Amino acid sequence: MSRTRPEEKDDRAGAEEAPARGRGRPRSEQADQAILAATLKLVSEHGIASLTIEGVAAEAGVGKTTIYRRWKTKTELIIAAVSQLAPPPGGFPDTGSFVTDLELFGRAQRARTEGTRLLNVAPRVLAESADDPKLHEGFLERVVKPLRGVITLIVERGQQRGELREDIDAEALVDYLHALPIYRLLLSAGDASFIDDIGPRYLPMILEGVSSSSASPKSARPRSSGSSRAKRGQSG
Numbered sequence: 001m002s003r004t005r006p007e008e009k010d011d012r013a014g015a016e017e018a019p020a021r022g023r024g025r026p027r028s029e030q031a032d033q034a035i036l037a038a039t040l041k042l043v044s045e046h047g048i049a050s051l052t053i054e055g056v057a058a059e060a061g062v063g064k065t066t067i068y069r070r071w072k073t074k075t076e077l078i079i080a081a082v083s084q085l086a087p088p089p090g091g092f093p094d095t096g097s098f099v100t101d102l103e104l105f106g107r108a109q110r111a112r113t114e115g116t117r118l119l120n121v122a123p124r125v126l127a128e129s130a131d132d133p134k135l136h137e138g139f140l141e142r143v144v145k146p147l148r149g150v151i152t153l154i155v156e157r158g159q160q161r162g163e164l165r166e167d168i169d170a171e172a173l174v175d176y177l178h179a180l181p182i183y184r185l186l187l188s189a190g191d192a193s194f195i196d197d198i199g200p201r202y203l204p205m206i207l208e209g210v211s212s213s214s215a216s217p218k219s220a221r222p223r224s225s226g227s228s229r230a231k232r233g234q235s236g
Contacts, residue, residue, distance in 0.1 A: 034060040035067055039081040040117040044190075048078065048128045048135075079138035082125050085109075085118045086146035091153075098158030099207075102177070103199055105150055110192065120190025123182055144178075151177050168210045176206065 038059035042051050051074060057064045071077040087109065095101050113119050122143065129136035151174050158164040164173075180202060181195045188194035 031060070031062055031066055032070065035062060035070070035077070036081045036084065037116070039077055040121050043078065043081070043125065044117040044120050048125065048132075051078070053077070075132065075135050075138065078125060078135060079142055082118065082122050082139065083142035084116070085113065085122050086143050087112075087150050089146075092150050094157060096161070098154065098161070098163045099199075099203060101154040101157065102203070105154065106195075106199060110196070113192070117190075119185055119192045119195075123185045123190065126182070127186070148174055148178055162212055164210050165212050173206075173210060 035056060038056045039051070042055055042059060053064055053067055053074060056077065057067055060067075067077065071080055087105075092101070092105065095104055125135070126139055126143075129139050152170070155164065155170050155173055155177075159166055159168075159170065180198050184194040184198065185191070
């Protein structure tokens, strides 16, 4: 007989206490946002294992039943909180340039996460979900797939315009573009400034390998860094 983890038992017990929401009773968007923000704050400060519905309710200033009416378990609540990182549905604007598309997407995501703890929490949830299949599956479905979908669209447009080689492994390129921000955030413990220079630092190297012969990656070349200037100075 399989053992039930303490947090799962706690979730079910709380769910049994929660009465069903009455018909016609409006759901408060303000309460939703307070609950999700509280979840991100507590996961950021204490991790997933220490997160409880009681703690979220106290931080958000709502009752436990208010949370359970929206999300039945702690796992569902965490997935809902981090899924705010996913880009909004409805497609992504075509700027006519592979590099500009990527830059616009990066700026849009940066603006959407400003003032939240999403960039700190999302990589942590992904790492800790290795021991929780439901959390891992939910993260992939609600966060990873939408993000990869936009990047895939940008790569496909670049190929259709002739900016990128037709014979490149598009899936591998998407892996690279998607993995860089995650890697940088993990190394920096969620410091958003560590992803601001991804475009100027890494895109030129990527473009050297994937650009078609008719496309020029010069516009994406970064400014010379301080270390590069120092090396030039040493060489005379």
